[in-house]
Amino acid sequence: xxxxxxxPKYLVTQMGNDKSIKCEQNLGHDxxxxxxxxxxxxxxxxxxxxxKELIIxxxxxxxxxxxxxxxxxxxxxxxxxxxxxxxxxxxxxSQGAGGGETQYFGPGTRLLVL
Amino acid sequence: xxxxxxxxxxxxTEGAIVQINCTYQTSGxxxxxxxxxxxxxxxxxxxxxxLDGLEEKGRFSSFLSRSKGYSYLLLKELQMKDSxxxxxxxxxxxxxxxxxxxxxLIIKP
Numbered sequence: 048x049x050x051x052x053x054x055p056k057y058l059v060t061q062m063g064n065d066k067s068i069k070c071e072q073n074l075g076h077d078x079x080x081x082x083x084x085x086x087x088x089x090x091x092x093x094x095x096x097x098x099k100e101l102i103i104x105x106x107x108x109x110x111x112x113x114x115x116x117x118x119x120x121x122x123x124x125x126x127x128x129x130x131x132x133x134x135x136x137x138x139x140x141s142q143g144a145g146g147g148e149t150q151y152f153g154p155g156t157r158l159l160v161l
Numbered sequence: 162x163x164x165x166x167x168x169x170x171x172x173x174t175e176g177a178i179v180q181i182n183c184t185y186q187t188s189g190x191x192x193x194x195x196x197x198x199x200x201x202x203x204x205x206x207x208x209x210x211x212l213d214g215l216e217e218k219g220r221f222s223s224f225l226s227r228s229k230g231y232s233y234l235l236l237k238e239l240q241m242k243d244s245x246x247x248x249x250x251x252x253x254x255x256x257x258x259x260x261x262x263x264x265x266l267i268i269k270p
Contacts, residue, residue: 088246090204090260103257137203149194150258152203 050074051153053138059159060128068123068156070138078102079121080150081113082137090137096121097143128160163187165261167249172267173239181234181247181264189254195223195234196248198263204248207234236266244268 051072060066072079080103081093094113095103101113110126121138135155141148164186173179185193192211196204210216210225210232222235234247246263253259 088263090248090250092257092260149206149209152205154203 051138051140051151053136053153053156055156056154057157057159059161061161062128062130064128065124065126066128066158067125068136068138068158070121070123070153072119072138072140072151072153074140074142074151076140076142076151077118078141078143078148079115079118080139080141081121081123082139082152083107084135084137084155086134094121094123130160133158133160163253163259165249165251165259167247167261167264169262170265170267172269173236175239175241175268175270177239178235178237179239179266181236181249181266183232183234183249183261185230185232185249185251185259185261187251187253187259190227191252191254191256193223193225193232194250194252194258195221195232196250197245198248199245207247239268241268241270 054069078097080095083091092105093107096115098118099115112124115121135157137155138153139150141150166184194209195207197207198204208223210223213225215224220237225232246265248263249261250258
């Protein structure tokens with residue numbers, strides 16, 4: 048009964064491929080996020096959805112496309128993978144989109160692009 | 162620009178006390194979070210401060226001074242399992258979380 052789950056946990060792929068990462072939360076939260084954590088450990092917000100609607104869309108290449116089929120799921124599709132996409136991608140969720148909402152993180156997906 | 166500063170790395174001894182500082186410059190302020198992240202794992206929530214002062218939670222305490230743009234996380238009675246990175250994050254006026262790079266805490270016996 049994991050609160051926020053991501054699949055796959057590890058992803059090794061070739062440059063130019065297209066891949067997807069899936070995220071699901073069973074906390075009943077309204078808001079979900081995708082973060083990228085690079086080798087320097089900076090956590091950078093990529094996207095945020097509130098009740099299936101996009102509310103944060105940081106400056107990321109349009110090769111990255113999030114999809115939220117329902118408020119419990121937020122998937123990330125990446126087209127034409129590049130070496131610089133190698134990082135750990137974390138999904139997170141929170142009850143709401145503002146105020147003192149604690150974010151709960153998934154275990155992360157370690158993406159390595161060769 | 163928006164900026165969160167934390168020391169990159171700190172070392173402390175088991176059983177001792179350590180204070181991890183965080184200074185921030187953000188467009189607005191709507192709360193400050195501390196998260197713990199063990200190597201290879203996801204960040205987990207430790208504390209949240211929105212008003213000035215000290216919040217105590219067991220061995221961990223977090224302090225905030227909004228006028229100084231400053232917070233610290235105080236860890237007492239250090240245990241080996243406290244070896245981790247500690248991330249400071251500030252919610253700005255747009256309710257976006259701005260993250261620091263984290264402080265890697267090394268605990269020695």
